Amino acid sequence: MIELVNLSKRFKQMYAVKNLNMFIEKGEIIGLLGPNGAGKSTAISMLSSLIEPTSGDVLYQNKSILKNPSAFRKIVGMVPQDIALYEDLTAEENLMFFGRIYQLSGKELSRKVDEVLEQIGLRDRKKDIVKKFSGGMKRRLNIGVAMLHDPELLIMDEPTVGIDPQSRSYILETVKRFNEERQMTVLYTSHYMEEVEFLCDRIYIMDKGNLIAAGTKDEIKQILSSENTISITVERLNDAFIEALEQHPMTNRVTIGEKEVTILVPRETKAFSEIIKLAESTKLDLVSVDNKTPTLEDVFLHLTGRALRD
Amino acid sequence: MIWQIIKKQGLLFLRNPQQLLLLIALPIILVMILGTALSGMMNGSSSPLSLKIAFLESEGEEEQVKAFLADVKEQLPVEAFAEIEANLGNMLPVSTIKSVFDSEEVRDFIEVEYLKPSERNEIIKDDSYTAVIEVPKNFSYDLLTTMIVGGTAPTLKVTYNEEKQVGTSIIASFLTQMQNQFTKQNFLAQQGIQLSELAVEEMKAEIVTVNEKNPIEATSYYTIGMVVMNVLFIAGAISYYAFHEKQIGVFNRIILADVSRWVYFTGVFLTGMIFSFIQAIVIFAFSWLVFGISWPDVGLFLLVTVAFSFAVGGLTVFLSALNYKLNSEMITNFFMNIIVILLSVLGGSFFPIGDYVPAIQSMGNMTPNGSGLSAYISILRGENIAAISENLLFLVGFGMIMILIAVLCFPKRGVSA
Ligand SMILES: Nc1ncnc2c1ncn2[C@@H]1O[C@H](COP(=O)(O)OP(=O)(O)O)[C@@H](O)[C@H]1O
Ligand SMILES: [Mg+2]
Numbered sequence: 001m002i003e004l005v006n007l008s009k010r011f012k013q014m015y016a017v018k019n020l021n022m023f024i025e026k027g028e029i030i031g032l033l034g035p036n037g038a039g040k041s042t043a044i045s046m047l048s049s050l051i052e053p054t055s056g057d058v059l060y061q062n063k064s065i066l067k068n069p070s071a072f073r074k075i076v077g078m079v080p081q082d083i084a085l086y087e088d089l090t091a092e093e094n095l096m097f098f099g100r101i102y103q104l105s106g107k108e109l110s111r112k113v114d115e116v117l118e119q120i121g122l123r124d125r126k127k128d129i130v131k132k133f134s135g136g137m138k139r140r141l142n143i144g145v146a147m148l149h150d151p152e153l154l155i156m157d158e159p160t161v162g163i164d165p166q167s168r169s170y171i172l173e174t175v176k177r178f179n180e181e182r183q184m185t186v187l188y189t190s191h192y193m194e195e196v197e198f199l200c201d202r203i204y205i206m207d208k209g210n211l212i213a214a215g216t217k218d219e220i221k222q223i224l225s226s227e228n229t230i231s232i233t234v235e236r237l238n239d240a241f242i243e244a245l246e247q248h249p250m251t252n253r254v255t256i257g258e259k260e261v262t263i264l265v266p267r268e269t270k271a272f273s274e275i276i277k278l279a280e281s282t283k284l285d286l287v288s289v290d291n292k293t294p295t296l297e298d299v300f301l302h303l304t305g306r307a308l309r310d
Numbered sequence: 311m312i313w314q315i316i317k318k319q320g321l322l323f324l325r326n327p328q329q330l331l332l333l334i335a336l337p338i339i340l341v342m343i344l345g346t347a348l349s350g351m352m353n354g355s356s357s358p359l360s361l362k363i364a365f366l367e368s369e370g371e372e373e374q375v376k377a378f379l380a381d382v383k384e385q386l387p388v389e390a391f392a393e394i395e396a397n398l399g400n401m402l403p404v405s406t407i408k409s410v411f412d413s414e415e416v417r418d419f420i421e422v423e424y425l426k427p428s429e430r431n432e433i434i435k436d437d438s439y440t441a442v443i444e445v446p447k448n449f450s451y452d453l454l455t456t457m458i459v460g461g462t463a464p465t466l467k468v469t470y471n472e473e474k475q476v477g478t479s480i481i482a483s484f485l486t487q488m489q490n491q492f493t494k495q496n497f498l499a500q501q502g503i504q505l506s507e508l509a510v511e512e513m514k515a516e517i518v519t520v521n522e523k524n525p526i527e528a529t530s531y532y533t534i535g536m537v538v539m540n541v542l543f544i545a546g547a548i549s550y551y552a553f554h555e556k557q558i559g560v561f562n563r564i565i566l567a568d569v570s571r572w573v574y575f576t577g578v579f580l581t582g583m584i585f586s587f588i589q590a591i592v593i594f595a596f597s598w599l600v601f602g603i604s605w606p607d608v609g610l611f612l613l614v615t616v617a618f619s620f621a622v623g624g625l626t627v628f629l630s631a632l633n634y635k636l637n638s639e640m641i642t643n644f645f646m647n648i649i650v651i652l653l654s655v656l657g658g659s660f661f662p663i664g665d666y667v668p669a670i671q672s673m674g675n676m677t678p679n680g681s682g683l684s685a686y687i688s689i690l691r692g693e694n695i696a697a698i699s700e701n702l703l704f705l706v707g708f709g710m711i712m713i714l715i716a717v718l719c720f721p722k723r724g725v726s727a
Contacts, residue, residue: 050562052722073568084559086318088325100314101567129325145563 001026001185002047002153007056009042016042018209019056024153029179029186031200033193033300038206040189041081044155047187048078077151081158081189083138084145085130091117091141092126095148102149112148119174120144136167143171147178153185154178160195172198193297205300212303220299227252227302229292230271232261235285244278255301259287264302311569315577316584322551323585329547337540337593341532341601361420364433365411367445371404374451382458394458403453404445434469442469533597534686535659537590538618538679542653544586545622546646549629552578553639575627575720579713582626587619603690610689614698617705618682624712625678631716653677675701678708 004022008015017039024030034040045051047058049069058065065072085094095113104112117123120140130138143159156175160168172195178184190196196203203220205213213220234241237259245263246254250271252264265271272289279286292298323330375398383391411422425433433442444467452464555561564574594615597603605611632641654660656673657680674680685701695702 048566050566070568073566076566078563078566080559080562082559084563086322086560088322089318093321097314097318098563098567101311101564101569103311103567149567 001061003059003062004043004047005057005059007043007046007058008054009039009046009051010054015039015209017046017053017206020206020211022204022211022214024185024187026152026185027179027183028202029175029188029200031196031203032187032189032206033191033196033203034206035191037208038191039209040206041157043206044078044157044187044189048076048155049073050078074149075152077146077149077154079143079146079154079156079159081161083142085138085141087131088129090127090129091122091133094130094141095145098145099148104148116144116147119147121170134164134167136163136170139163139167139171143174150182151184153187155187155189157189158191159188160190160192168195175199193300205303207300207304213299223299223302226267227264228267228269228271229298230263230265230275231288231290231292232263232275233287233289234259234261234279235287237261238282238284240282241278241284244282245275248274248278250274262292311573312577312580315574316581319548319551319581319585333540333543333547333589334592337536338596341529341536341593341597361440362438363411363420363422364429364439364442365408365422365424365445366427366430366433366442367404367424368427368447371402371450374448375402375454378451378454382455386458402450404450437471440471443467444469527601527603529597529601530603530690531662531687533593533601533603534683534690535654535657537593538657538682538686539650539654539659540593541586541590541618541622542625542650542679543646544589545582545625545629546642546650548578548582548585548626549633549642549645550639552626552630553633553642556634556637571720571722575631575716578630579623579627581623583619583623586622586626587615590615590619605689606692607689607694610695610698611686613695614682614685614689614702614705617702617709618678618685621678621682621705621709621712624709624716627716628712631719634721635719653679656680657683659683675704678705681705681708 002024004020007017007020007022009017020039020043022030022043032040032043042051046053049058049065049072052066060072086097089097092113095116096109099109099113114123117126120143122137122140122144125133125137130141133141139159143156146154146156154175159175160171163171175186175188176199179186186199188196188199197217200217202216203214204211205220213223215222237256242254242256242261245251245261250265250269252266255262263271271291275289276286278284323333379395379398382394386394408422408424411417411420427444430442430444433439446464446467449464449466456462456464555564561574565571594603594611629642629645633639656670657677658674659679675684681701681704685698685705688697688701
């Protein structure tokens with residue numbers, strides 16, 4: 001349905017997005033993952049025709065949207081990263097205003113506004129001024145506004161930032177439902193791994209403007225297939241144990257927590273017996289040793305050497 | 311679509327009563343304060359401007375005149391001398407000035423104290439005087455002599471109080487007018503024509519116009535002054551809203567809905583125009599109900615209001631476009647805090663400054679508010695469309711230039727965070 005071809009955006013000397021290639025098929029939920037400043041918002045601003053790329057192209061049904069974005073704009077719903085609502089108007093007034101901006105009117109408009117209020121769970125609060133809403137309610141309305149014209153493609157830019165866990169899972173469930181019930185295509189941007197893991201079929205990972213990995217969840221986790229992540233929990237850590245671990249030929253990377261050490265080891269290593277030996281020789285009391293299934297978080301750590309959230 | 315943008319702004323105003331209060335109630339309160347406090351001055355009665363002049367004369371005019379007559383008697387033919395002697399009563403310069411000062415019309419307006427030169431130093435120190443006029447020794451003798459035989463005329467020595475700038479400029483222009491009259495008289499006398507009586511009459515009339523240029527009530531004047539000033543705040547307020555729409559991403563939403571940016575632009579323009587029209591009408595309606603200010607020609611009144619709102623609409627998109635372009639509210643802030651006040655002073659919203667300082671009058675007419683004010687006052691005075699056509703043209707032209715600049719500045723697409 002949509003393809004990004006060598007898309008780049010430069011602000012002064014800095015590339016916010018560099019040679020991004022991506023495709024989105026109808027009915028998919030695509031995850032775009034990356035830490036703050038990775039270039040996610042810039043990428044989707046170009047994708048949605050809001051800003052012009054420095055170079056590269058965006059194709060919709062094999063036609064560039066750069067010169068004539070009208071047809072494309074009609075099928076896109078955009079949920080911006082920041083709440084783009086009139087805080088002094090009520091939920092309903094906001095929906096009515098944006099609905100009219102989308103050329104809806106009369107019965108169709110009120111039907112659509114009702115429907116969206118129902119979907120985002122704000123029907124009871126429709127007469128309330130947005131200013132008085134909680135962060136989660138504002139986020140939901142922010143999504144609702146993008147749904148008014150039944151978009152085929154919903155682009156969501158970090159739609160769960162700064163809200164409580166209930167609102168968050170409500171939003172995730174809603175997105176999943178939209179996708180299943182209406183075959184709505186979704187591009188979901190986030191710096192939360194677990195959201196993307198929960199929602200998405202395919203994932204793109206960006207860092208510092210570059211695409212660093214792309215593929216299905218399984219494909220991406222394959223990147224880690226050569227390594228196992230082992231989590232060691234202890235009574236009390238001592239330096240001798242850490243030093244012994246770091247020096248041991250099997251360990252690729254050591255991450256130290258308060259009562260926990262995570263290590264990456266080659267897949268075939270008999271790590272358990274080695275760890276027990278090291279613990280004995282350094283007089284350390286082990287609580288548990290687990291072989292963790294890799295997460296996207298681990299993938300990001302593996303690819304960049306940095307945790308996703310700093 | 312455009313209508314939605316305007317309607318939404320109406321809702322936003324209604325949800326912000328403090329803002330409404332600022333835009334509607336404040337000007338009304340200002341009208342009441344300024345109208346009562348300054349009405350005395352405007353109506354020419356007890357002048358709070360207190361134009362006070364000290365007039366210092368070192369010697370009597372009569373002796374000088376006698377000396378003059380004695381000296382010219384030999385030099386002139388008998389008939390000419392007889393003519394001068396007969397008309398001398400009308401030619402005495404100091405007496406003429408005094409008679410102008412003492413005339414009823416001027417007395418309402420300028421207070422003159424006749425003092426001795428020995429008091430000069432104290433007077434100069436006293437801040438209540440706007441100007442000190444000193445008649446040099448032999449002034450009348452010298453002046454009469456130049457009238458008959460030519461040469462350079464002596465001048466009065468005038469010391470202005472620099473702290474009273476407005477009053478100073480009034481007196482300066484007053485004296486310039488007198489001087490012109492004497493010069494004319496001087497010239498005519500040399501041609502053997504005697505016009506002194508006429509000249510003094512003419513001079514009086516001119517001075518009186520300074521005072522009577524505003525036969526309209528102070529409250530009327532200040533209602534208009536406050537309307538044309540406060541309507542400018544509408545342009546600022548709406549450009550704030552427009553920039554806020556950019557900041558929170560509503561503008562992007564509108565662009566993504568495939569609404570042309572020119573539709574949005576037109577929406578902002580019309581919002582500015584319509585709300586400034588409404589604001590003006592509300593304040594004028596209030597002034598009609600409370601102060602009884604009614605318009606002799608309602609059609610012309612509406613025409614000026616529309617033209618003025620058009621200019622304010624232009625100002626609104628101009629400010630909005632610059633904010634968008636520079637990605638900051640700086641321009642609007644600057645406009646609201648500084649430019650509006652400057653424009654208001656120049657345009658005469660606080661004080662009919664242009665009536666006293668003609669240079670400022672023409673500058674004032676080059677501001678949208680000053681031009682609107684002039685037009686409204688002309689209508690109140692019962693003048694017709696011809697009298698305000700220049701103001702109307704200026705307002706429409708100003709609005710169009712603002713729109714043009716705004717069009718050139720407005721961003722091409724959506725805006726990134
Ligand atoms: N309008 C802009 N002008 C200059 N730099 C920008 C602009 N927008 C974004 N950037 C920069 O581009 C980089 C990517 O930003 P963004 O796309 O917002 O990242 P993300 O959404 O992944 O957090 C950041 O370093 C940001 O500072
Ligand atoms: Mg972002």
